[in-house]
Amino acid sequence: MRRACVLSAVAGVGLGVMTLAGAAAQPAVPDRTSWHWYKGNTHAHTIESDGDSTPEEVARWYRDQGYQFLVLSDHNVLVNIAALTAAFAVPEQFLLVPGEEVTDTFETKPLHVNGLNVTRRVEPRHGTSVLDTLQRNVDAIRDARGVPHVNHPNFGWAITPADLAGLERYRLLEIFNGHPLVNNLGGGDAPGTEAMWDSLLRAGRRVYGIAVDDAHYFKRPWDKAAPRPGQGWVVVRAPRLDPAALMASLEAGEFYASTGVELDDYQADAAGISVRVRVAGQTRYRLTLIDATGEVETTDGPAAHFTLTGRRGFARVRLQDSNGALAWTQPIFLDGRP
Ligand SMILES: [Zn+2]
Ligand SMILES: [Zn+2]
Known part of the structure; x- marks a missing residue:
């Protein structure tokens, strides 16, 4: 049912001609007039991996900057957000979503896939090629009931358009990552991330483009060489501010990405x-x-x-x-x- 609504998922009025199976006379599009837009970042690091700030400091930064949700995504660490949620979460105002950056390599290539709202920590699975490694980690995130997003394809010039075309079971691709060393714009024979996205869309793939911070350093705001917060985000339309609603809207493309x-x-x-x-x-x-x-x-x-x-x-x-x-x-x- 959710997929049937994808076309009109971001439409206020929807497509009157679309119908739900078993309800032929009913319009397919739920009433979204009461839905809200929520600003969030799905990629940020803390001292639990290679960031410079505690989870509390990172959560405070995003809350104080007017974000409504945040995914802490440390490298191969699932931060326990229970205490943070008790301290920071306010219904309809600020939400923490569990997350992890599943961090793997194939040969020398860094292969990172975020797992949003995973129910448990996911170990990197390793594989026999770039595509195989990515697929195993995407599958592992799905097995943990999480939503995968494929990160910074041009970091280390690791992931090609052919890899992304062969990869299955993902809907979200980072088209903008705020880390200064991820080569968003491409170079040489590697297209930019937005061009990679378009090649997937031309092939008929239902993949949505997200923008993220990949923030590591919150204490060096003057340092343009540091991966700082506030660079890229998404604004998601959902019925309410809870993890399941946000995940459903992200995977239905009910959002826009912004820098x-x-x-x-x-x-x-x-x-x-x-x-x-x-x-x-x-x-x-x-x-x-x-x-x-x-x-x-x-x-x-x-x-x-x-x-x-x-x-x-x-x-x-x-x-x-x-x-x-x-x-x-x-x-x-x-x-x-x-
Ligand atoms: Zn990464
Ligand atoms: Zn990262």
Whole structure:
């Protein structure tokens, strides 16, 4: 049922023509008018692995910066968040979600997959190739009832588009990681992470692009060479602020990713995408519609409505401001498959 709603998952009005199995006369889209947007980061480190701050200090940073949820994702460590939750969690205001960065290597290549909301610590499983290693760790995270996201594919130039195309059972890919050494933009024969995402979407894969901090250092805010917080995040639309609801919305693509551009409104279905930016001061915005053929339409201004008639494969919007900050909406799939 959830997959049947993916197309209209971020639509305020939804697709009236879609129907639920066994309820042919009912509209497929639940009433989302009461759903809320929640800002969160799904990738952060503490002194439990190679960060510089305690879990308490990290949770406090995100809470005080106005985030609504945080996943602590230490390397091969599942931080016990019970005490943190008692100290920091406030219903509908701030939530801690269990997590781990399952950290593996194949030969010299670093292969990292986050496990969000896992029910137990996941050991890295090792494999016989890059793809095999990734698949074993994704499967292990699923076995622990977690949601996997594939991290920083160009870190160590480790993961190719072919690896991502062969990998199964994942819906989330880091298209922006705030660590300064992860090569988000690609180089040489390696495409940037956003181009990798588009190649997956062109192949019909239901993969959603997330932005994360991968923050390690909270005590060196002046140091641009340090992996600092506040670089990339997601804003998730969900019925309530709890782990299961957030995970379901993430895996349905009910969110946008950002490095600084905020949205005031977003409505989308197979007919069109409407988006409106929250304008900051004198900043200007460029909104670009992307489908399977590339960039197909660009609008200057804080708001746009893109009609999807004639668009190929999928459609998504990339928003860039005049200072370089970005946001990415999730793809609407146009091939008629649920
Ligand atoms: Zn990593
Ligand atoms: Zn990390």
